[in-house]
Amino acid sequence: MTxxxxxxxxxxxxxxxxxxxxxxxxxxxxxxxxxxxVPGWISGxxxxxxxxxDPTYFQPPTEAExxxxxxxxxxxxxxxxxxxxxTNAGEFVGNGLACANCHLDAGKEPLSxxxxxxxxxxxxxxxxxxxxxxxxxxxxxxxxxxxxAQHSVAGHPPPHGHDIYRDLEIYxxxxxxxxxxxxKMAGAGFGTVAKPEGGYSLERGKAVFAENCAVxxxxxxxxxxxxxxxxxxxxxxxxxxxxxxxxxxxxxxxxAFIKHNMPLSQPGKLxxxxxxxxxxYIDSHExxxxxxxxxxxxxxxxxxxxxxxxxxxxxxxxxxxxxxVGTPEPERPVGAPENEG
Amino acid sequence: xxxxxxxxxHIVDEKFEPWERNGRMPLPxxxxxxxxxxxxxxxLLTTSGGAPETAVEAAVQQDRPVDAPDSGAALFAANxxxxxxxxxxxxxxxxxxxxxxxxxxxxxxxxxxVLLRGIDGPIRVDGHDYDGHMPSFSAAFGDAEIAELxxxxxxxxxxxxxxxxxATVADLRARxxxxxxxxxxxALAAAYPGLPPQPAFSSASVTPVSADVSALIFEGRxxxxxxxxxxxxxxxxxxxxxxxxxxSADYIAKQLRDFQTGTRANEHMSFVAKGLTEADIAGLxxxxxxxxxxxxxxxxxGGDLKRGETLAxxxxxxxxxxxxxxxxxxxxxxxxxxxxxxxxxxxxxxASQLAAWAGGHxxxxxxxxxxxxxxxxxxxxxxxxxxxxxxxPAVPAGSTGAVxxxxxxxxx
Numbered sequence: 102m103t104x105x106x107x108x109x110x111x112x113x114x115x116x117x118x119x120x121x122x123x124x125x126x127x128x129x130x131x132x133x134x135x136x137x138x139v140p141g142w143i144s145g146x147x148x149x150x151x152x153x154x155d156p157t158y159f160q161p162p163t164e165a166e167x168x169x170x171x172x173x174x175x176x177x178x179x180x181x182x183x184x185x186x187x188t189n190a191g192e193f194v195g196n197g198l199a200c201a202n203c204h205l206d207a208g209k210e211p212l213s214x215x216x217x218x219x220x221x222x223x224x225x226x227x228x229x230x231x232x233x234x235x236x237x238x239x240x241x242x243x244x245x246x247x248x249x250a251q252h253s254v255a256g257h258p259p260p261h262g263h264d265i266y267r268d269l270e271i272y273x274x275x276x277x278x279x280x281x282x283x284x285k286m287a288g289a290g291f292g293t294v295a296k297p298e299g300g301y302s303l304e305r306g307k308a309v310f311a312e313n314c315a316v317x318x319x320x321x322x323x324x325x326x327x328x329x330x331x332x333x334x335x336x337x338x339x340x341x342x343x344x345x346x347x348x349x350x351x352x353x354x355x356x357a358f359i360k361h362n363m364p365l366s367q368p369g370k371l372x373x374x375x376x377x378x379x380x381x382y383i384d385s386h387e388x389x390x391x392x393x394x395x396x397x398x399x400x401x402x403x404x405x406x407x408x409x410x411x412x413x414x415x416x417x418x419x420x421x422x423x424x425x426v427g428t429p430e431p432e433r434p435v436g437a438p439e440n441e442g
Numbered sequence: 443x444x445x446x447x448x449x450x451x452h453i454v455d456e457k458f459e460p461w462e463r464n465g466r467m468p469l470p471x472x473x474x475x476x477x478x479x480x481x482x483x484x485x486l487l488t489t490s491g492g493a494p495e496t497a498v499e500a501a502v503q504q505d506r507p508v509d510a511p512d513s514g515a516a517l518f519a520a521n522x523x524x525x526x527x528x529x530x531x532x533x534x535x536x537x538x539x540x541x542x543x544x545x546x547x548x549x550x551x552x553x554x555x556v557l558l559r560g561i562d563g564p565i566r567v568d569g570h571d572y573d574g575h576m577p578s579f580s581a582a583f584g585d586a587e588i589a590e591l592x593x594x595x596x597x598x599x600x601x602x603x604x605x606x607x608x609a610t611v612a613d614l615r616a617r618x619x620x621x622x623x624x625x626x627x628x629a630l631a632a633a634y635p636g637l638p639p640q641p642a643f644s645s646a647s648v649t650p651v652s653a654d655v656s657a658l659i660f661e662g663r664x665x666x667x668x669x670x671x672x673x674x675x676x677x678x679x680x681x682x683x684x685x686x687x688x689x690s691a692d693y694i695a696k697q698l699r700d701f702q703t704g705t706r707a708n709e710h711m712s713f714v715a716k717g718l719t720e721a722d723i724a725g726l727x728x729x730x731x732x733x734x735x736x737x738x739x740x741x742x743x744g745g746d747l748k749r750g751e752t753l754a755x756x757x758x759x760x761x762x763x764x765x766x767x768x769x770x771x772x773x774x775x776x777x778x779x780x781x782x783x784x785x786x787x788x789x790x791x792x793a794s795q796l797a798a799w800a801g802g803h804x805x806x807x808x809x810x811x812x813x814x815x816x817x818x819x820x821x822x823x824x825x826x827x828x829x830x831x832x833x834x835p836a837v838p839a840g841s842t843g844a845v846x847x848x849x850x851x852x853x854x
Contacts, residue, residue: 118472120476122469122477123475187533189527189529206759210759316809317780325777327776327777328775328837329574330572364809366814438569438570440566440571
């Protein structure tokens with residue numbers, strides 16, 4: 102055989118074609134896999150928290166990027182308050198919750214009201230109190246309602262100008278490093294889940310709760326603690342939860358949070374209908390009274406003034422029982438020492 | 443062959459041969475074959491790394507360095523801050539603060555004593571009563587590390603700069619042998635009269651383990667071999683056999699029932715579990731839940747401990763993985779009944795269970811929580827987190843817990 106043999110040339114050519122074609126196939130396959138075009142049942146890749154990896158969401162800086170010096174110290178203090186609110190702002194917290202219970206992943210998770218999306222929105226007008234709110238005003242609202250400051254040792258939220266606001270705000274602004282200002286960002290708030298046409302059902306909600314929520318939050322919704330009594334899963338209703346003035350007490354808000362974040366690590370597991378049903382069930386239970394209910398004011402008046410046209414049970418009756426009257430006042434402020442002196 | 447070719451044979455050959463000789467495998471088929479070969483080789487190369495795990499284990503186990511201890515500040519940040527918080531504030535109504543506490547002000551010797559023995563019982567700090575459960579760090583730290591840490595804590599939170607040296611700690615350690623944990627603040631106040639009055643410790647009635655259950659654990663029964671023969675005399679586990687002591691009774695019972703029904707698959711355990719009655723299961727659960735045993739686990743898989751710590755404390759939300767501790771408790775002590783203690787669990791066991799969930803071989807997690815989370819973790823991540831959890835101190839027994847000491851064996 103010599104090189105003039107046409108067969109050899111063809112074989113070489115064929116080998117090149119074969120190898121090139123094979124490589125192209127591998128490349129195409131890899132590309133399809135990486136771009137997520139291949140369904141999970143073929144690729145064997147679980148679709149976990151796809152939303153979180155969605156590149157369209159803003160990426161806040163990582164903890165390793167917290168600077169040294171006074172700025173970094175304040176950012177860290179703010180983060181500690183955010184994660185462990187009952188301890189680091191304990192004087193003003195009248196329940197067992199922390200900011201990070203609803204603002205997941207230390208306020209970074211999209212559709213869990215991430216702080217990087219909220220920061221650039223303030224100051225702004227809020228219908229809730231009919232005035233221009235600074236971020237400090239907004240966080241004061243969190244303490245008033247979500248942290249139920251009325252039952253805290255101080256009995257009120259941190260006063261204006263308190264260091265707690267400074268530390269929290271520098272933490273928020275640091276999370277929003279490089280984020281656009283006054284722009285509605287993807288992943289902001291809890292998102293929305295359209296109210297199902299047939300409304301919602303407490304009975305179905307109870308079943309959804311037992312099946313999906315009780316393993317962590319307890320069959321009685323009171324959360325669970327570890328061996329030292331440290332709260333691991335937050336209470337969803339009752340005296341140790343957020344009060345009737347909190348945003349999470351509205352069924353639409355709770356439904357959106359649940360749909361996009363719960364069960365933890367399985368966002369999107371529940372259907373829209375299930376999310377509304379279980380949110381309605383959770384928000385049908387009694388919790389600390391709305392702090393805007395001043396003495397002499399009836400629940401009906403508070404409903405007409407502050408809860409008009411909202412999706413909530415406040416001021417309505419379930420099985421003939423008025424909802425919104427509040428849980429009993431604690432014997433002493435939450436977190437007050439048992440043994441003075 | 444002997445047959446002579448006939449003309450008709452020749453004609454067939456002529457028609458047939460050119461087709462066979464020049465006919466080729468269609469190119470697309472070759473492409474697919476080549477692509478499969480490349481993909482196969484690639485997969486082999488990328489996945490073979492994790493296979494010789496036991497070899498890695500053995501190698502790593504050999505050379506655990508016994509260097510100079512880390513600084514007290516570093517030890518505090520890595521081992522104390524998850525409960526007492528980086529600023530020593532503790533956790534309201536749950537974990538006593540160090541800042542403003544009367545205890546560190548008693549000096550570094552008290553701190554060393556608490557680190558060595560741990561606390562199980564009520565304790566009053568700065569006017570608040572706590573249901574104190576602090577693990578013993580005696581297995582986790584050497585004398586030099588305890589000395590560094592105790593000196594740091596006393597100086598930082600108690601304004602006591604006198605420090606404690608390694609020899610004193612060694613002496614304290616020798617005297618602590620067989621003493622068990624401190625029975626709350628009362629016992630500490632008896633040893634350190636400078637402390638303010640402490641709540642009384644009432645030793646909860648410990649239900650003794652029944653003869654039946656004791657026999658099951660240490661001798662076995664009929665076909666059922668003894669629990670201790672694999673899980674160790676103290677339920678401490680070894681390698682791929684899990685630590686049982688400190689797991690909640692309900693969790694242990696659920697696993698045994700799942701082995702019985704086949705919901706959880708393991709040849710040995712389903713065989714054993716099928717020989718158990720409901721009374722056996724309840725007795726075993728209560729026994730192991732109440733057992734307080736120092737950790738025998740160690741990070742032996744060569745995992746990245748820093749990465750493991752991040753996964754345990756913060757999670758990796760981009761992978762859909764929340765912090766381990768967001769469900770298993772802030773110190774990995776577990777949350778009864780569904781979330782088992784993770785701290786001091788044998789690293790090979792933790793890693794193998796994560797792999798089993800990811801591969802669909804274990805499927806008894808509520809809401810399939812662990813199945814989904816494990817799938818988000820790479821092999822390296824599983825090793826990292828298993829190693830980190832193995833480096834943590836064992837869960838303290840509840841106040842009702844029996845305290846088992848090395849060598850107690852049958853006399854429990």
